[in-house]
Structure formats: C-alpha cells, structure tokens
Amino acid sequence: MLDIQWSAAELRELEELRQRESLLPADAPRALLSIRLSVLTEETTSPIRQELDLRRFALMRGCRVVGVARDLNVSATKVPPWKRPKLGDWINNRAPEFDQILFWKLDRFVRRISDLHLMIEWCKEYKKVLAADKDPIDLDSAYGEMMVTMIAGMARIEAANTGIRLESLWKYARTTDRWVIGKPVFGYTTEEGLNGRRLVVHPFRKRVLHWIYAMLKRGRSMYKITQIVNRAGVPAPNGGKWYAKNLTSILTNPALKGIRVIRPPKAKSAEISRILYGADGQPIRLAPPIFEDREFDEIQDLLKNNAKHGRKGSKGKQLSRFLGVVLCGSCLANMYKHVTIKNLKDGATRKYPKLRCSSYTTEPCGAPVFDPDEIYGALSAAALNELGEYEVVHREYARGAENLARVSELEASIKHYMDGLAPGGSFAVGGFIQKQAQEALQKLGAELQTIDPETTKDRWTYKSMGVTYRQHWSELGTAQMEKDLLRAGITFVVYEDHADLLIPDDVKQRLVVRDDYFKKRL
Numbered sequence: 001m002l003d004i005q006w007s008a009a010e011l012r013e014l015e016e017l018r019q020r021e022s023l024l025p026a027d028a029p030r031a032l033l034s035i036r037l038s039v040l041t042e043e044t045t046s047p048i049r050q051e052l053d054l055r056r057f058a059l060m061r062g063c064r065v066v067g068v069a070r071d072l073n074v075s076a077t078k079v080p081p082w083k084r085p086k087l088g089d090w091i092n093n094r095a096p097e098f099d100q101i102l103f104w105k106l107d108r109f110v111r112r113i114s115d116l117h118l119m120i121e122w123c124k125e126y127k128k129v130l131a132a133d134k135d136p137i138d139l140d141s142a143y144g145e146m147m148v149t150m151i152a153g154m155a156r157i158e159a160a161n162t163g164i165r166l167e168s169l170w171k172y173a174r175t176t177d178r179w180v181i182g183k184p185v186f187g188y189t190t191e192e193g194l195n196g197r198r199l200v201v202h203p204f205r206k207r208v209l210h211w212i213y214a215m216l217k218r219g220r221s222m223y224k225i226t227q228i229v230n231r232a233g234v235p236a237p238n239g240g241k242w243y244a245k246n247l248t249s250i251l252t253n254p255a256l257k258g259i260r261v262i263r264p265p266k267a268k269s270a271e272i273s274r275i276l277y278g279a280d281g282q283p284i285r286l287a288p289p290i291f292e293d294r295e296f297d298e299i300q301d302l303l304k305n306n307a308k309h310g311r312k313g314s315k316g317k318q319l320s321r322f323l324g325v326v327l328c329g330s331c332l333a334n335m336y337k338h339v340t341i342k343n344l345k346d347g348a349t350r351k352y353p354k355l356r357c358s359s360y361t362t363e364p365c366g367a368p369v370f371d372p373d374e375i376y377g378a379l380s381a382a383a384l385n386e387l388g389e390y391e392v393v394h395r396e397y398a399r400g401a402e403n404l405a406r407v408s409e410l411e412a413s414i415k416h417y418m419d420g421l422a423p424g425g426s427f428a429v430g431g432f433i434q435k436q437a438q439e440a441l442q443k444l445g446a447e448l449q450t451i452d453p454e455t456t457k458d459r460w461t462y463k464s465m466g467v468t469y470r471q472h473w474s475e476l477g478t479a480q481m482e483k484d485l486l487r488a489g490i491t492f493v494v495y496e497d498h499a500d501l502l503i504p505d506d507v508k509q510r511l512v513v514r515d516d517y518f519k520k521r522l
Contacts, residue, residue: 004072010048017055024064029129031063032098034087036071036108047072050104057133058102066098076111081119082518091122092514095397096458100129106137122517127399127458179286185255186237187290199258199287206290208234209256212247213295216302222247223361244361251299256290259283321376321478322492325485328357329495331365337372355494368496375499379492380478382501383485387511388470394513396461404456410448417441462512469511484511 006014033054035047051068058065069087071079082091090098101123103109109132110116123130123139131138178196187209189202208229215225222244229242236242237250254275255261260283261273278284291299319337326335338360340352354369417437420427427437473481488510491502504510 004047006048010052013052014055017052017059020059021055021064024059024062029061029063029099030066030097031058031061031100031102032090033058033065033068034071034081034101034103034109035068036074036076036084036087036103038073038075050108053133054102054104057131061100061102061131063100063102067094076107076109080112080115080518081110082122092516095126095128096460098128100131102131102133104132105134106132118518118521121521125517126397127401183237185253186250187256188258188287201258201288201290209250209290212251213291213299216299222303226361248303251303254296257283257293257296258285258287258289260286321372322379322482322485325482325490325492326355326375326379327491327493328359328365328367329493329499330367331357331359332493333358333365335370335375335494336360367494370494375492375494376478378499379501380473380481382492382499383481383490384470384473386501386503387490387507388468388473390469390508390511392465392467392469392472392513393462393508393511394465395515396463398455398459398461400455400457400459403451407448407451407456410444410451414441414444414448417444487511 033051035050035054037047047070051070055065067090069084069090071084071086074084082088101109106116109130110119119130120139122128129139179190179199184190184199187202187205188199189205190197191200192198212225212229215228226242226244226247234242236246238246250256253261253273255273260276262276275283319339320335321337323334323336327333328335334357335355336358337353337355340354342350342352344350353372355372355375356369357365357367359365359367360369417427417440419425421434421437421441422428427434469484473484488507489504490507493500493502
C-alpha cells in the first residue's frame with residue numbers, strides 16, 4: 001500500500017479552498033466528502049486529487065465541508081456505504097452533522113443497485129442529499145435520482161460482464177487436468193511440467209495424514225491427535241498450529257482422493273467441497289489419491305462418531321452463552337460450554353456439562369473448569385443487581401426543520417412589530433393600536449423564548465421506553481441480556497475462587513439502543 005502524502009502545491013491549494021469556504025454564510029449546507037478506492041496503487045485516482053475536486057465541487061454548491069470519510073482499499077461491491085469504517089460511522093452515528101454526501105463518481109460510492117436504492121431511501125428518510133462531481137447525479141431533483149439509478153445499473157452490468165468472463169475461463173480450466181491457481185489441499189503440492197503446472201503428492205504430508213487415519217481408527221480424539229502433531233512440529237497448512245477445526249476441514253475434503261473439487265457459490269465454512277466430473281461422467285483426476293474411496297469414506301464415518309462436542313447441539317441448540325462477556329480470569333479468552341456424554345452400563349447416557357476456557361483444547365492456560373449453570377446464574381444476578389434499575393433508552397433521529405422555520409417566522413414578525421412601534425412607525429400612534437401591537441410583540445417574544453435553539457437542528461434524541469432492564473430481561477430472557485451486555489462492553493471475568501463484573505464508566509451511553517436503519521431493510 002502506498003503512503004498518501006500531500007505535496008506542497010496540493011497543500012497550498014487546500015488552504016486556498018478552505019479560505020474561500022470560510023467566506024460562506026453561517027447557514028450554508030454542510031457537506032461530507034466520501035472518498036473510496038478498492039486498491040490504492042500509483043495508477044488509481046489519487047485520494048488527494050479526489051478530495052481537492054470534491055472541495056471545489058462543494059464550493060460550487062455553496063456547501064461547507066464538515067468532514068472527509070476516507071475508505072481506502074475498500075471494495076464498493078463487497079462493502080456497502082453504511083458498513084465502511086469511516087463513511088459508515090458518519091451515516092450511522094453522525095447523521096445530524098451533515099446535510100449532503102458528495103462523492104467523486106458513482107462507482108466510488110456504490111456498485112450494487114440494491115445498495116444505491118437503500119441509500120436513496122435513507123437520504124429521503126433523513127433529509128440528506130447525494131451528489132457526484134464527475135457524474136450528473138444530484139438527488140435534489142427527480143432527474144438526478146433517475147440518472148443515479150441508470151448509471152449504477154451500467155456499472156453493475158460492467159462488473160457482471162467481467163465476472164462472466166472470469167467464470168468462463170475458470171470453467172474451462174476446471175475441465176483440464178492442469179493446476180491453474182490456488183493452494184492445493186494439505187497432502188499435495190504443485191510442480192511445473194511439460195504442459196504446465198501439475199498437482200503431485202507431497203510424501204511427508206501423505207505420511208502425516210495416514211498416521212492421523214490410523215489414530216482415528218484406534219479411537220483417538222481430534223484433540224489428542226492435534227496435540228501430538230503440534231508437539232512433533234508438523235506445520236499446519238497456514239503455518240500455524242493444528243486444531244480440530246482445520247484438521248477436520250482437510251479430512252472431509254474429497255480432493256484427498258486426487259480429484260478436482262470446487263466450493264459451491266456462497267458456501268459456508270462447514271460445507272464440503274463438491275466433486276467436479278468430466279465429459280465421461282467420472283471425477284476429473286489430477287493426481288494419485290492419498291486416500292482411496294474406501295479409506296476416505298471410513299474417515300468420514302470415524303469423524304462423525306468422534307464429534308461429541310461443539311458450540312451447538314445436534315438440533316442446533318446453542319450451548320455456549322454470553323460469548324464475549326464471560327471471560328477466563330487467567331488469559332481473558334472466551335469461556336465455552338462443553339458437554340461430555342458417557343454411555344452407562346444399562347444403555348442410558350449421562351451428560352456432564354462444564355464451562356472451560358477456549359484455550360483448553362489448544363494451549364491450556366491452566367484455568368479450572370466450572371459449572372455452567374452456576375456461572376451463568378452468578379452473571380445474571382450480578383447484572384440485575386448493578387443494571388436492573390436502569391431505564392431502557394432508545395435513540396431516535398429528530399429533524400429541526402419545523403422549529404427552525406417557526407423561529408424564522410417569529411423573528412420576522414418580531415422585527416415587523418418592533419419597526420412599527422419605533423418612533424414614526426405604523427404602530428407608534430398611541431391608543432388601542434399601539435397597545436395591541438405591544439401585546440402581540442410580547443407574545444411573540446415569549447414563544448420565541450420557549451424554543452430551545454438545539455431543537456432547530458437535526459439531532460439525536462433519547463427516549464425512555466418506560467421499563468427497566470430488570471423488566472426488559474424478565475420478559476425477553478437470557479438471549480436479550482446477552483445482546484445488551486455485549487453492546488455495553490460489559491464483561492464477567494471468572495477466576496478460580498471468584499468472578500468480577502466489569503462495567504465501563506460510560507455504560508449508560510453504551511446501553512442506548514440504536515436503531516439500525518439498514519439491517520431492518522436488508
């Protein structure tokens with residue numbers, strides 16, 4: 001990544017633009033500049049040049065710049081505006097501080113039409129304006145809104161066409177027995193051949209995998225196996241240590257049979273790769289197998305029998321609660337609930353739940369195990385004792401336009417009556433007319449005094465919901481308590497003989513429920 005450095009000439013230009021901006025009236029619209037690049041290289045449009053162009057654009061629109069949101073090395077296709085590190089903070093938390101969002105070109109702002117439409121709806125809801133310097137886009141007009149949708153559609157089509165060309169190349173490459181790109185599954189490596197790069201067996205890694213296979217057949221747990229290979233100094237695929245998760249992902253990959261596989265589109269991490277078949281209906285063979293079909297199938301059965309623990313039960317019921325809240329007193333790692341199931345002689349089973357540090361299966365920190373119900377109960381009691389009487393408060397967005405308009409009307413009326421009551425004025429005639437004008441002036445002044453100047457601005461307001469957290473958690477249960485404690489940054493650190501509930505000083509502010517406009521509409 002390149003360093004962004006302003007030249008002397010650019011700094012002089014920036015200072016000149018700021019001086020011109022300082023001459024704008026106090027009530028000038030407030031502009032937020034949005035600057036984004038997917039990849040920062042010498043060939044890309046300079047972020048500094050974008051900012052200077054946008055500052056000139058703001059001056060042309062009569063806007064004062066109140067902030068610059070620089071999101072560099074951020075993809076507009078993958079990350080919508082409200083989730084970007086800088087721009088997202090302005091949109092979600094600082095909306096009252098600006099009136100317009102200015103950007104260089106539309107593709108610097110969004111790439112997906114759905115993201116664009118949602119931003120347009122947000123701007124309508126919050127009375128904001130979107131405008132681009134290099135595109136005919138300005139949401140102040142219906143024409144500008146139409147143009148922004150059309151241009152976004154064209155950008156999306158261009159991105160889709162690029163994706164189609166790449167996918168076509170990949171589809172062809174997958175039908176051959178050559179290795180095109182990427183990192184092969186553990187057990188294989190690549191080498192250059194006469195007809196390109198080929199997949200070949202890595203002898204040492206193959207021996208490691210067959211040793212693991214033998215250990216599974218002997219009934220060894222994944223935890224024990226990873227401990228042994230780590231002590232033996234066998235490097236994991238990423239160069240780090242072995243864990244049950246990364247070892248399982250390798251052992252469940254059909255690529256160990258020497259055939260080509262592909263990850264399904266939008267596949268989740270737990271999904272197994274899919275086998276690719278050739279025109280003859282057979283799997284595309286890339287290299288000799290590390291495991292034959294019979295051996296691979298047996299490994300899958302052994303893994304299923306071996307898997308007795310995890311964060312979720314067989315029916316998807318979540319076991320571990322308060323992740324990110326309940327921490328180990330020795331190393332401050334998360335505490336997970338683990339259930340051991342033992343078969344009894346009479347055919348029944350017995351469950352032994354325990355709460356242990358996440359380091360237990362990797363490099364144990366020495367912390368003891370605890371009874372989950374006891375810890376969760378102690379946390380709930382402590383949270384209710386410390387926070388139970390706090391009121392549940394929601395943050396809402398309030399517009400100041402109505403009060404601002406009323407203030408302007410009152411000030412104009414007051415000026416009218418003051419001018420009329422001045423010597424020589426239309427109301428300075430004594431008698432009933434002058435008395436009525438004076439009374440009207442007093443009423444107008446009294447009403448003006450009742451309007452808080454802050455209410456003439458866009459702002460966040462905080463509204464109590466009329467319930468305490470004790471009532472809130474009593475109605476919505478443990479899951480809601482977990483969400484609230486996480487939002488507030490509250491932790492419950494568990495030691496061998498006691499536990500501490502750590503509450504930030506600004507806990508009331510952290511507990512405020514902030515409406516997520518975009519999450520509700522996606």
